Amino acid sequence: MKVLVMLLLSAVAPGCRANFSYSQPPKLLLVSFDGFRADYLQDYEFPHLQSFIKDGVLVEHVKNVFITKTFPNHYSIVTGLYEESHGIVANSMYDRVTKKHFSDADDKDPFWWNEAVPIWVTNELQENRSSAAAMWPGTDILIHNTTPSYFMNYNPSVSFEERLNNITTWLSYSNPPVTFATLYWEEPDASGHKYGPEDRDNMRRVLNEIDGLIGSLVQKLKLVGLWENINVIITSDHGMSQCSEKRLINLDHCLDPSSYSLIDLSPVAAILPKINKTEVYDRLKNCSPHMNVYLKEDIPNRFYYQHNDRIQPIIVVADEGWRIVLNKSSSKLGDHGYDNSLPSMHPFLAAHGPAFHRGYKHGTIDMVDIYPMMCHILGLPPRPHNGTFGRTKCLLADQWCINLPEAIGIVVGALLVLTTLTCLIVVMQNRLSAPHSFSRLQLQEDDDDPLIG
Numbered sequence: 001m002k003v004l005v006m007l008l009l010s011a012v013a014p015g016c017r018a019n020f021s022y023s024q025p026p027k028l029l030l031v032s033f034d035g036f037r038a039d040y041l042q043d044y045e046f047p048h049l050q051s052f053i054k055d056g057v058l059v060e061h062v063k064n065v066f067i068t069k070t071f072p073n074h075y076s077i078v079t080g081l082y083e084e085s086h087g088i089v090a091n092s093m094y095d096r097v098t099k100k101h102f103s104d105a106d107d108k109d110p111f112w113w114n115e116a117v118p119i120w121v122t123n124e125l126q127e128n129r130s131s132a133a134a135m136w137p138g139t140d141i142l143i144h145n146t147t148p149s150y151f152m153n154y155n156p157s158v159s160f161e162e163r164l165n166n167i168t169t170w171l172s173y174s175n176p177p178v179t180f181a182t183l184y185w186e187e188p189d190a191s192g193h194k195y196g197p198e199d200r201d202n203m204r205r206v207l208n209e210i211d212g213l214i215g216s217l218v219q220k221l222k223l224v225g226l227w228e229n230i231n232v233i234i235t236s237d238h239g240m241s242q243c244s245e246k247r248l249i250n251l252d253h254c255l256d257p258s259s260y261s262l263i264d265l266s267p268v269a270a271i272l273p274k275i276n277k278t279e280v281y282d283r284l285k286n287c288s289p290h291m292n293v294y295l296k297e298d299i300p301n302r303f304y305y306q307h308n309d310r311i312q313p314i315i316v317v318a319d320e321g322w323r324i325v326l327n328k329s330s331s332k333l334g335d336h337g338y339d340n341s342l343p344s345m346h347p348f349l350a351a352h353g354p355a356f357h358r359g360y361k362h363g364t365i366d367m368v369d370i371y372p373m374m375c376h377i378l379g380l381p382p383r384p385h386n387g388t389f390g391r392t393k394c395l396l397a398d399q400w401c402i403n404l405p406e407a408i409g410i411v412v413g414a415l416l417v418l419t420t421l422t423c424l425i426v427v428m429q430n431r432l433s434a435p436h437s438f439s440r441l442q443l444q445e446d447d448d449d450p451l452i453g
């Protein structure tokens with residue numbers, strides 16, 4: 001009897017397990033290492049990250065959004081919107097109607113965030129699901145009256161280990177289950193600013209530490225039994241450009257400080273004129289060859305950075321590696337915020353888990369494409385966004401896609417097959433028709449015979 005029960009149980013158990021894992025909603029952990037420039041991956045060693053990529057996918061460049069700053073880009077990742085549409089248009093903002101100010105140290109007013117709905121809010125509002133966050137910008141704020149069920153108030157002195165421990169605990173033991181979680185870390189941005197991305201010795205040390213954190217992340221997920229079933233995205237908000245004390249644009253040499261309010265400074269200065277706008281514009285226009293000055297209405301369309309009241313009447317965009325300063329020195333050796341078409345401003349994206357292919361590399365996606373991909377993985381209805389789901393299909397295990405080399409291979413292969421078949425048909429035809437033409441020749445000879453004769 002005992003044997004019979006055991007046999008029955010062993011026959012039923014795999015089916016139960018399959019049903020159990022199938023009924024679990026998919027889980028996604030989104031990780032950002034601030035300021036992780038895409039080509040660090042080629043220039044430095046990352047044993048842990050490379051092994052993560054080997055069993056997952058890599059997008060070598062993520063074209064981020066203008067301006068290439070931290071708050072705006074983190075909000076674009078989780079909303080799929082350009083800055084003009086989600087409203088976080090800089091790390092420092094001013095709203096002329098309400099006279100409110102926003103900065104990275106004073107970001108708690110939901111007013112600034114409510115122009116969009118981030119994915120953790122959408123996920124939180126679904127039945128039987130919850131969200132968790134460790135320091136991702138905006139996650140400690142009541143956006144549309146909702147925070148993630150589990151979050152940490154922003155505090156840069158909290159260690160990576162503590163953030164990771166919280167996230168894995170919440171992912172493991174919560175009810176309703178945490179299906180979407182985010183984790184944010186301030187490096188290599190802080191060191192990129194301090195040393196500059198071309199300081200190889202210091203950057204090697206810092207990036208080596210980050211690779212160690214990625215190793216501990218994977219190890220921790222394995223330890224708590226999450227690794228096989230969770231989807232993990234590792235990405236960043238922007239890259240970093242090398243700056244120099246010799247490449248400074250002194251705004252005080254361009255404008256009288258009394259003629260404008262300075263809302264944001266470098267490398268994109270946001271200027272609110274106090275006198276005639278055209279006069280301020282003309283003075284800026286003739287001030288330095290190392291910057292572009294735009295009236296708000298003339299900001300190039302490719303920036304998608306115009307249609308929002310928080311974008312000031314004049315913006316000044318410094319050339320790559322140049323910094324805009326006031327009449328005082330600046331010690332930053334690296335910066336970001338520049339034109340988002342510059343490769344130095346781009347981060348990368350790596351992903352691993354059941355939703356993703358294994359060992360697949362992809363060239364470029366737009367930052368706003370990440371949101372519809374995450375919604376697809378979680379089975380969430382996406383809100384209106386600026387991304388294109390089709391651009392991420394090749395990364396996903398449940399999607400069919402052809403990339404360009406494959407498409408070229410298929411066309412060339414088809415042409416080869418067609419050519420071979422045509423040649424075969426011609427040869428066969430020649431062979432079949434050869435005796436016939438010989439007999440015609442004979443006939444002609446026969447016809448000629450009498451004439452000759």
Ligand SMILES: [Zn+2]
Binds near residue numbers: 035190193336
């Ligand atoms: Zn930064």
